[in-house]
Amino acid sequence: xxxxxxxxxxxxxxxxxxxxxLRHRGYDVLQAxxxxxxxxxxxxxxxxxxxxxxxxxxxxxxxxRQRLQDEAPQVKTILVTGQPDRVEGLVEDDPDFQTGRVSIxxxxxxxxxxxxxxxxxxxxxxxxxxxx
Numbered sequence: 001x002x003x004x005x006x007x008x009x010x011x012x013x014x015x016x017x018x019x020x021x022l023r024h025r026g027y028d029v030l031q032a033x034x035x036x037x038x039x040x041x042x043x044x045x046x047x048x049x050x051x052x053x054x055x056x057x058x059x060x061x062x063x064x065r066q067r068l069q070d071e072a073p074q075v076k077t078i079l080v081t082g083q084p085d086r087v088e089g090l091v092e093d094d095p096d097f098q099t100g101r102v103s104i105x106x107x108x109x110x111x112x113x114x115x116x117x118x119x120x121x122x123x124x125x126x127x128x129x130x131x132x
Contacts, residue, residue, distance in 0.1 A: 003048035003122050004028040008038040008064065009080070010056040018051060021111050035059025039067060047075050049121055054081035065102070076121040082107035
């Protein structure tokens, strides 16, 4: 297994397509339809990376990312949004973007771009664990 990824998106079709792509690539994948479900998954499973839709009901992606950072700071994060204006300023203001803990992709996300970003995030994690 290459790692465990949590896909958090309120759109079932998007969740399923990401899940199928990632499982085919060899990842163990968990799914959540909103931030509350995602927090439950994080509390009961070891997660290496979370792919988080920014716009979701109940608990949006930005709020979930903050809670994730508080509860599981080791988890790498990829934010996904179709509304770049909702995350304007985050990249410059949030140190997690500079350290590589968090990145952002804009919809529609091409599968090759998603896999490349995942590989980059998890490669950084693997290098860090080799140093410890």
